Amino acid sequence: MDEIKVLYTQAVELLKQLIAIPSFSKEEEGTATCIASFLNKKQIPFQQQGNNIWASNLYFDINKPTILLNSHHDTVKPNSGYHLNPFDPIVIEDKLFGLGSNDAGGCLVSLLACFVYYYHKTDLAYNLIIAATAEEEISGKNGVEALIPQLPPINFAIVGEPTLLNLAIAERGLMVVDAKTVGVAGHAARNEGDNALYKAVKDIEWILQHHFEKVSDLLGPVKMTVTSFSTENTQHNMVPASAEYLIDIRVNELYQFEEVLDTLRANLNAQITPRSTRIKSTLINPNHPIVKAGESLGSICYGSPTTSDKALMPFPALKVGPGDSARSHTADEFIYLLEIEKGIEFYINLLNGVL
Template identity: 60%
Template sequence: MHQDLYNHALTLLKQLISTPSFSKEENETAGIICDFFTAQQVPFERVGNNMFAKNKYYDTAKPTLLLNSHHDTVKPNKGYTLDPFDPIEKEGKLFGLGSNDAGGCLVSLITTFLYFYNAENTKYNIVFAASAEEEISGVNGIELVLPHLGNIDFGIVGEPTKLEMAVAERGLMVIDCIAPGRAGHAARKEGENALYNALDDINWIRNYQFQKISPLLGESRLTVTVIETENKQHNVVPAQCKFVIDVRVNELYTFEEILQELKANLKSQFAPRTTRMKSTSIALDHPLVKAGINLDKGYYGSPTTSDKALMPFPTLKMGPGDSARSHTADEFIYLDEIKDGIATYIKVVEQVL
């Protein structure tokens, strides 16, 4: 039966690779997934470019497990030597944009859901959701569909982790900063150089170290990634300098604490773009984690963010593929990784059902 599930998964994944699904442009791949569920005679609902389905014997009195992954992709980079939309099998690999991030996880979770769809007398309901806009943390992705799923108690988020367990995940906050100055003529040393004022703050950011270090996620980090002035004339002292801070937060700090630290030390004006992508963790004694440990899976803290950050319940990030291949040219996933993904997801879910 696992071979049949794998064959279905591979066919579906090739269809998805063949269809562009950039974030906010996932209409066609959402349709492909819906058509797949129709062919399997499984009822579903679509919300925007997201879709979800519930197990046949769904019972509102029972707690619920969510299986989720995304079907949007980034745009292919210029390093591709292969057609990113041509699903090529070669040397035990399946090439194509989204094959690794996160198509392999997505189709493995879909087939896992189908494996348990008709199961009776289980302790938990199972809900599957394919979400959009994950790559841009968009508001029309998992956040849009979550209110339609009913009460969710815990979940598995499919991302490429080599089938190891990401039990914690860094939070992400992007902060826009403006260093003020006063325009003047450079030759006469007039004005106040906003660029220099920005550099004072940037130097503080570069050297600052947060004291609380997580055993899973390490230290929280501030990184300046963008700097610019509107001034295009070489002889004019800039009156304003903008820069951007990329903030990666471990589970020991709240965003509010980070912002208070910046307020106490920066002269520049600043404001976070969003505080939605918070750090998350799942307890090591949670049934999902214990199930993975029983399968000899290791666990770690993930430096990357995912839709896990937007879920207000415990989630385990885990899936076939390798995060190091995500967003790379000539992206691929090993075919055996998909087979292992299906088998591993089924074994994990069996232990908690």
């Protein structure tokens, strides 16, 4: 337990350093250097790809399966509601305040502490790789997606995000779709043309009323929301020849994106063009050994409405970590110090269940 106490102290100090360094997505050079310095002090060799830092355990054996431990060190920009300095890591009543403290700094430093705990051990059933990655908050292509091809084959991952140490075994996918209806321009006074706006309105009404049949026990139904609308017109007396709208679609794990697109194309007037299909819905088997190890520690399984780097991983991944997702991106973001201590213990015990 003394070793864990030392790791906890070091993890909190590292988190304070990370909070003090602005690390907005695509601007993570400073925190990457900070994490590299932490590993250097631990005499742990690491590699860097862009702003992604990764390292493997000392006795890495290519003949063993490999677990990826991953969390991100980029943050969103602080919102206007902050009262405290978002880059001042201040502790008040056992809460560590600061931008990125909860999402996902507490998870990242807890995973790093866990990795250090296992780094020198010789008898592990799995290899371990720790990856502190960039651009998670914008699902950027220079984050974990760019790093994965550089890594050895991964059997499964633990993704550090604030879940109150419960097990997010499923995540909604996100697909953004551009829709365009086409008509014929005409003068409004003479009842001319074919109004593209009316076609779009009919589409939007269908979207509002449609319910996909397969409802997930973990994630609920597929959810479609029209989030923007426009026409080319600036004149009040012209029937628009085209109208465009944007659909935000949150997909459960029971549907492939192409199935959803086929349904839209069969029922809408609009021309459908998917803008983004990278953030796919995911599910790790509830009977996977790492899930069972988590349940044995008292954690419960659930489906997460938010997305993470788990969506970009072509292998099974469990999202779990200290902190609370409800605090993410909020003003005066914080994490309880006790959550970090419990997070380190949890990750160590979780891995002990399979290692």
